[in-house]
Each structure stands twice: as structure tokens, then as C-alpha cells.
Amino acid sequence: MALRKLPTHFFPSLQHQLRPFSSLNLPTLEPSNDAELVSKMLLHHHNPFHAMESSLQLHGITLTPHLLHQTLLRLKHSTKIALALFNYSKSLPSPPLTSTSFHILIDLLAKVRQFDLAWQLIVEMDQLSLSPTPTTFFILIRRLISAGLTRQAIRAFDDIQGYTQTKTNSDDFCFLLDTLCKYGYVKVATEVFNKKRDGLLPDAKMFTVLIYGWCKIGRIDMGERFLNDMIGRGIEPNVVTYNVLLNGICRRASLHPEGRFERTIRNAEKVFDEMRERGIEPDVTSFSIVLHVYSRAHKPELSLDKLRLMKEKGICPSVATYTSVVKCLCSCGSIEDAEELLSEMVRNGVTPCAATYNCFFKEYRGRKDADSALKLYKKMKEEGLFVPSMHTYNILVGIFLKLNRFGIVKEIWDDMKESGVGPDLDSYTMLIHGLCEKQKWREACQFFVEMIEKGFLPQKITFETLYKGLIQSDMLRTWRRLKKKLDEESITFGSEFQNYHLKPYRR
Structure with missing residues (x-):
């Protein structure tokens, strides 16, 4: 079975350091009993042949902008119903539509590649005097790039000024480069950078993004070339720039046989030395990246030693740091040690994330240990430890599908729908093929x-x-x-x- 390829983002802490430079400002899910009621009503009464009929169930309910936003977010996996609700809200005497309403729906439609409808909404915004903003286009650009439509994304970026009467700035350009690089289109990003950099003064952000992009596709030599070019122009690199290069050296390096692992560690230490020479102290992300190398090389003793060294230097391990060591211990079969480290995380005030628990589920999958996976899953549900991610649910569905435990598959599937996390295209694809x-x-x-x-x-x-x-x-x-x-x-x-x-x- 061939699932669609998803972007391989960096280490979570590094991703936080190099976040997109122009915020999309999309609202997030908030507790709302009214939105829960409305979304469930629409889902329950949905008629696939008469989409508007389900929205007519809302007769007598006052749709405020906030209620509309929260309901649309809860319909993110039912775009037809979301569109029907949006169209219904337009027919009201006082439509509760705002720029944010359009932004949410554009994002939902573009996510499932309904780009024609997304463009129609942008045109409609203009007609309703809710003028599109650069953010409107950034939402569409991100989804176009994720679908591999890079040329259309660049044309959309060039259209920003014509539609919004707003001149794009350095941060806007960084957003375009950043998104192209995150999805692996660094050659396109470099081409755009070379064409447009004369009109915009290059800065550390732009170079850092491009260094990341080249490192992401394994071209460390090009990453180093851009770093040297940056320094040659008098632009001083910072800890994020070096972490990006360090990430490139470590994350994709082949670690077997042993000599390759040792070479990777030596190259990483050279970056640490260069950072210190420039007066830049390695931070928790720097150490976390190296710890990930130990994890990939299945070096549990070295991982634990590095973790101790961090603590001695007064650097508090992050959730990403702990997760790397947990992953290493799990993949080496040391489940008990991993559980002990998990307890230490909690004691130290570091909340485990979905990726931390996924390490355990993946090990259970490898062992075909459905009982342990189910036990941990039920414990998570009962104690409310964290909200499982889409990846967590997909791992669990895959485990029980393979073992013909269809009753458990249905239970997990229903939980996933109830949580609002999914299902997504990958979930359906995996379940149908299974x-x-x-x-x-x-x-x-x-x-x-x-x-x-x-x-x-x-x-x-x-x-x-x-x-x-x-x-x-x-x-x-x-x-x-x-x-x-x-x-x-x-x-x-x-x-x-x-x-x-x-x-x-x-x-």
C-alpha cells in the first residue's frame, strides 16, 4: 500500500526555533458546548445528495462569528458539510462571516486539494468587501506547496500585491522560502531567492531557511556553502543557524557500520567547536539533535550518558530530548528502562507528548504485542494523560487490523472521530486497504x-x-x-x- 508522502519536519524543538516567519493566525479549537452541539447535529443529519438540508436543521440557532469558527474547525474532516454550513450562513439576514471564516474554510478545502473552490472563496471575499490579506494567500500557498504545486504557489505569492494592495516584505518572503524548504523544494526556493533577493535585503533568517532546506535533502555541502556565503556577506549566524546545520549532519547520516557513526559524531563535535569559537553556546536543541543520533544508532548507554552530561551543564532536557532517549530504549527492547525515564520526565515537570507514547506503541507493534498496546491505550484514556495524535491512532489501527481485532479497530476509530483529531486521508487509506x-x-x-x-x-x-x-x-x-x-x-x-x-x- 502506498500512502501519500508527508513532509519530514525537523526535530520538534528545532521546528519551534525555526517556525514560519509569518503567522497564519488561524483559530484553534476551544471548548464550546454550542459548537459541539451544532457540529454533531450537522453530521447526524447530513444528506450527501442535498448538502444544504443538513444546515437547515440550524433554524432558530443564532450563528455568531465565534460559533461559526469553532463549528467549522470541528468539521475539518467533513469539508462538504463545512461548505454547506458556510453557504447557509451567507443566506442569513445578518451573515456572521468574517475574514477568519473564509480563512478557515479556504484552509479546509485546500487541505483536501479542492483548490478551485479555495480560489473562488478568495474572489468572493473581494466581492463582499472582506478584502483578502497576505495571510489569506499564505494559507493557500502552504497547501499548494504541500500538494507539490510549487509554481502555482509562487504565482499566488506574486498575486498578493495585486489582490491586497499590500507590498510583500522580508518576513513574507521568508514564509515562502520556509514552506518550500519544509516540503523539500529547496531547489525551487533557491531559484526564487536568487531571482528576488536584489529587491529584498538578505538576512540571517533567509540564509538559515535555505541552509535547512539543503540539509533536509542531504546536501550538507550546499548548506555549508550558504553558511560561508552568509558569513562572507557579514551576516552573523546564530544558534538556530548552527542547529540547522547540525541537524543536517546528524539526522540523515548513515550510521552503520560503526565507522560512519563515529564520523558523524566527529562532524557534530566540529560544529559545537565552531559555535563556541563564535561565542555561541550550544542549547538544549543542539544536544537533543546529537542524542537523536545515539538513538538511531541504538546506543542506549551513550544516550543516557549524554543526558546526564546535559543535566550537569545545567541544561534542562526538553520533551524532544527525553523522547529521543525513550525511543532508543524502546527500540533496543529496554521497555522497563523507558518506562522509568517516562516517570522521571513527569517528575521533572516535562509533559510527555504523543511522539513519546508512540515509541512504546511502535515497539509493541514490532513485537505483535496487541495486549500491551491495548493496556497502555486504555490507561491513557482513563487517566487523560494526553490527546493521541493522528499518528498514534493510525499506529493503533494498523496494529489491530493486522491481528484481525476488528472490534478494537472500531473502538479506536470511534475514539478518533470523537476526539476530533481525525480520521484523515491516510487513516481511511490504511483502513480500506487493510x-x-x-x-x-x-x-x-x-x-x-x-x-x-x-x-x-x-x-x-x-x-x-x-x-x-x-x-x-x-x-x-x-x-x-x-x-x-x-x-x-x-x-x-x-x-x-x-x-x-x-x-x-x-x-
């Missing part, structure tokens, strides 16, 4: 229809897998019903849908 492998065609079709109704465009391999399976199982009538459903949805998916025509398949 059901197909077990020849549970009816269940696979059910989730296939559900994902379409939620606005997710299935991957071509999902079409083909389900199609072949149904034909081979003499379920041609079921396929025809699915195909009819797909044809009905072709308007929603727009031009994206045209790439998914199936070739005739014979048994």
Missing part, C-alpha cells in the same frame, strides 16, 4: 463512501484495489453503485478528479 487485504469488501466499501462524503479524494491505488477486489469477488453491482457515487462527486473534486479514470479490468 479491509481489502482481509477481503472484507462490504466494510471497505462503506468506509470508501464515507471518505468521499467527507470530501477526501481517494488515491488512485485505492480505486484500483477496491475495483479489482470487487470484480474478483463477483460484486460488480456493488462496484457500479460506487462508480455512480464517484461520478456524482466529480463536480465537488473538480479538475483533481479527472486524473482518476480507471482502465477496464478483467478477472
Whole structure:
């Protein structure tokens, strides 16, 4: 099964240091009983053939801008219903629409690659005197780049001034470079940088982003070249710049055989030395990056020694630091030591994150130890330790799918929906393919229809897998019903849908 490729972001603490330079300012989920009620009402009464009917259930409910925002956020995995609610709100005597309402919906639609609709909303903003802002375009640009549509993203960046009458500045340009690099398009970013840098004065942020981009694709030589160019221009690097280079040297280095591991550590120490020569002290992120090397090389003793050294230097380990060591201990089979370190984290006031617990779940997956995975999951639920991430849920669904524990799969799936974290396209893809492998065609079709109704465009391999399976199982009538459903949805998916025509398949 081929899942869509997701961007490989840096170490969480480094990602925090090199965050996007222009904030998108999108609202986040907040506790709201009214929004919960409205979103559940819409989901429950949703009619896939008459989308507006579900919104008519809101008759008598006063939609304020805040209620609309929070409801749209809760419908992030049901874009058709979110769009229906948005259209319904436009028909009200006093529409509760704001720029933020448009921004949320543009983000939701662009996330599932409905870019035609996203552009229509931008034009509509202009018509309603809610003039688009640079942030409007940054939301679309980020989603275009994540879909690999880099040229369209650059054109959208160039359109900012025409639509908003606002001249783009250095931070805006950094956002474009940063997003291109985070998704692996550093060559495009460098090309844009070389074309536009004469109009904008290059600074440490721009160079740091490009150094990160080159290191991300394994071109440490280019990263070092940009660092030297930066210094040659009289622009002083900072701890973030060096952490980016250190991250590039360590994170993608091949560590086996042993000589390669030792060479990587030597190269890392050279960066530490250069930092100190420039009067820059390595911080918790610097140490966390090196600790990750020990983790990848399965060096639990060295990991624990480095952790002790950090504490002796007065550097408090972060959640990322602890997670690297926990991961190392788990992958080496030292579950008990990992649990002890987890307890130490909590005692020291460091709250474990989803990635910390995922280390345990991945080890249980490798051991095919479904009982331990289920025990930890139930403990997390009962104690409210943390909100599982989408990745956590996907790991758990994968574990129990493989072991034919479909009752547990359903329980976890329902929990994921209840939490509002998901499911996303990857979740549906994994579940449908897993059901197909077990020849549970009816269940696979059910989730296939559900994902379409939620606005997710299935991957071509999902079409083909389900199609072949149904034909081979003499379920041609079921396929025809699915195909009819797909044809009905072709308007929603727009031009994206045209790439998914199936070739005739014979048994």
C-alpha cells in the first residue's frame, strides 16, 4: 500500500526555533458546548445528495462569528458539510462571516486539494468587501506547496500585491522560502531567492531557511556553502543557524557500520567547536539533535550518558530530548528502562507528548504485542494523560487490523472521530486497504463512501484495489453503485478528479 508522502519536519524543538516567519493566525479549537452541539447535529443529519438540508436543521440557532469558527474547525474532516454550513450562513439576514471564516474554510478545502473552490472563496471575499490579506494567500500557498504545486504557489505569492494592495516584505518572503524548504523544494526556493533577493535585503533568517532546506535533502555541502556565503556577506549566524546545520549532519547520516557513526559524531563535535569559537553556546536543541543520533544508532548507554552530561551543564532536557532517549530504549527492547525515564520526565515537570507514547506503541507493534498496546491505550484514556495524535491512532489501527481485532479497530476509530483529531486521508487509506487485504469488501466499501462524503479524494491505488477486489469477488453491482457515487462527486473534486479514470479490468 502506498500512502501519500508527508513532509519530514525537523526535530520538534528545532521546528519551534525555526517556525514560519509569518503567522497564519488561524483559530484553534476551544471548548464550546454550542459548537459541539451544532457540529454533531450537522453530521447526524447530513444528506450527501442535498448538502444544504443538513444546515437547515440550524433554524432558530443564532450563528455568531465565534460559533461559526469553532463549528467549522470541528468539521475539518467533513469539508462538504463545512461548505454547506458556510453557504447557509451567507443566506442569513445578518451573515456572521468574517475574514477568519473564509480563512478557515479556504484552509479546509485546500487541505483536501479542492483548490478551485479555495480560489473562488478568495474572489468572493473581494466581492463582499472582506478584502483578502497576505495571510489569506499564505494559507493557500502552504497547501499548494504541500500538494507539490510549487509554481502555482509562487504565482499566488506574486498575486498578493495585486489582490491586497499590500507590498510583500522580508518576513513574507521568508514564509515562502520556509514552506518550500519544509516540503523539500529547496531547489525551487533557491531559484526564487536568487531571482528576488536584489529587491529584498538578505538576512540571517533567509540564509538559515535555505541552509535547512539543503540539509533536509542531504546536501550538507550546499548548506555549508550558504553558511560561508552568509558569513562572507557579514551576516552573523546564530544558534538556530548552527542547529540547522547540525541537524543536517546528524539526522540523515548513515550510521552503520560503526565507522560512519563515529564520523558523524566527529562532524557534530566540529560544529559545537565552531559555535563556541563564535561565542555561541550550544542549547538544549543542539544536544537533543546529537542524542537523536545515539538513538538511531541504538546506543542506549551513550544516550543516557549524554543526558546526564546535559543535566550537569545545567541544561534542562526538553520533551524532544527525553523522547529521543525513550525511543532508543524502546527500540533496543529496554521497555522497563523507558518506562522509568517516562516517570522521571513527569517528575521533572516535562509533559510527555504523543511522539513519546508512540515509541512504546511502535515497539509493541514490532513485537505483535496487541495486549500491551491495548493496556497502555486504555490507561491513557482513563487517566487523560494526553490527546493521541493522528499518528498514534493510525499506529493503533494498523496494529489491530493486522491481528484481525476488528472490534478494537472500531473502538479506536470511534475514539478518533470523537476526539476530533481525525480520521484523515491516510487513516481511511490504511483502513480500506487493510479491509481489502482481509477481503472484507462490504466494510471497505462503506468506509470508501464515507471518505468521499467527507470530501477526501481517494488515491488512485485505492480505486484500483477496491475495483479489482470487487470484480474478483463477483460484486460488480456493488462496484457500479460506487462508480455512480464517484461520478456524482466529480463536480465537488473538480479538475483533481479527472486524473482518476480507471482502465477496464478483467478477472
